[in-house]
Amino acid sequence: MTPDSLIPQRAVFGTWPTPLEPMPRLARALGLGADDLWIKRDDLTGLGGGGNKVRKLEWTCGAALADGATVLVTTGAPQSNHARLTAAAGARLGLDVVLVLAGAPGASESGNLALDGLFGATVVWAGDVDDQALDATAQQVAAGLRRQGGVPAVIPFGGSSVLGARGYVECGRELLAQARDLETVVVAVGSGGTMAGLVDQLGASRVIGVHCGAVTDPAGTVSALVSGLSGTDCAPDSLRMRLDQVGDGYGALTEQSMAALTLTARTEGIVLDPIYIGRAMAGLIAAIEDGDVLPGQRTVFLHSGGLPGLFGHRATLAQVEAALTVSRP
Numbered sequence: 495m496t497p498d499s500l501i502p503q504r505a506v507f508g509t510w511p512t513p514l515e516p517m518p519r520l521a522r523a524l525g526l527g528a529d530d531l532w533i534k535r536d537d538l539t540g541l542g543g544g545g546n547k548v549r550k551l552e553w554t555c556g557a558a559l560a561d562g563a564t565v566l567v568t569t570g571a572p573q574s575n576h577a578r579l580t581a582a583a584g585a586r587l588g589l590d591v592v593l594v595l596a597g598a599p600g601a602s603e604s605g606n607l608a609l610d611g612l613f614g615a616t617v618v619w620a621g622d623v624d625d626q627a628l629d630a631t632a633q634q635v636a637a638g639l640r641r642q643g644g645v646p647a648v649i650p651f652g653g654s655s656v657l658g659a660r661g662y663v664e665c666g667r668e669l670l671a672q673a674r675d676l677e678t679v680v681v682a683v684g685s686g687g688t689m690a691g692l693v694d695q696l697g698a699s700r701v702i703g704v705h706c707g708a709v710t711d712p713a714g715t716v717s718a719l720v721s722g723l724s725g726t727d728c729a730p731d732s733l734r735m736r737l738d739q740v741g742d743g744y745g746a747l748t749e750q751s752m753a754a755l756t757l758t759a760r761t762e763g764i765v766l767d768p769i770y771i772g773r774a775m776a777g778l779i780a781a782i783e784d785g786d787v788l789p790g791q792r793t794v795f796l797h798s799g800g801l802p803g804l805f806g807h808r809a810t811l812a813q814v815e816a817a818l819t820v821s822r823p
């Protein structure tokens with residue numbers, strides 16, 4: 495564990511605390527009591543369209559500023575919410591941003607990618623590469639920037655270093671102040687920092703993670719971050735991790751995610767994204783069916799953002815458009 499005096503200052507650019515709101519109509523539709531299900535609105539974190547990456551970026555950007563950085567470099571998928579919010583954070587802090595994205599130009603310029611451009615970020619296409627090759631490209635880009643006299647700060651995939659995960663330790667504190675009696679928090683798992691921070695603050699038994707297919711070993715990834723935060727060993731099998739919502743892989747739309755997205759929109763007027771939050775809601779629905787989440791317990795669903803990604807996901811848009819009911823006047 496790092497002594498507090500050695501931890502860099504946060505760069506505060508989000509809107510805190512985020513609201514905790516009831517979801518009584520969705521709760522009843524899922525067989526829970528009207529007062530059992532709440533939503534933590536981390537889609538409303540303020541900067542750049544919002545989302546969970548803002549909390550982590552406050553810490554990683556704080557460290558970058560302390561190091562005298564002039565340019566932020568990070569990696570991701572073409573529709574990465576983390577890349578979009580890194581671009582927004584750079585704009586807010588007056589730093590240049592280079593996004594090293596997997597893939598090639600032309601696949602889709604909509605959704606998050608359109609916002610990357612709006613925030614003034616430069617995109618480097620790394621081609622069809624695995625995570626290691628993507629990181630290697632980011633290091634090459636950083637070396638090139640250094641040769642040109644810049645001071646790059648490389649922010650890890652998804653912002654999920656031990657430092658970045660501190661943003662979700664803070665979210666755990668907010669939740670305890672808003673709902674002292676909460677029994678379970680359900681959260682989407684990508685690069686793992688969000689779940690790790692919450693587990694550090696709330697304990698492994700109160701957090702259910704829903705793996706979305708972004709990493710090969712979600713429990714190992716999250717437990718390593720929890721161990722780094724707490725300074726004590728966190729066993730991967732102590733985590734409540736659902737692996738049943740990945741379907742055909744990270745980028746694919748699952749039937750369960752589409753159903754969860756539609757139900758949440760129609761009962762509560764709240765939009766989820768297909769990749770992360772739709773899967774997390776489908777995981778909550780499965781957990782209720784399994785008896786892992788019970789009526790009479792206070793359950794919090796963490797909305798971690800991702801709305802721009804919906805507009806960059808063709809398969810989801812096609813289904814949404816097909817479901818539009820049109821009537822004559």
Ligand SMILES: *Cc1c(COP(=O)(O)O)cnc(C)c1O
Pocket residue numbers: 545546547575576652654682683684685686687688689767770771798799800
């Ligand atoms: C990145 C992301 C997640 C996953 O968070 P991690 O900390 O990477 O596990 C969940 N939801 C949305 C919308 C995201 O963009």
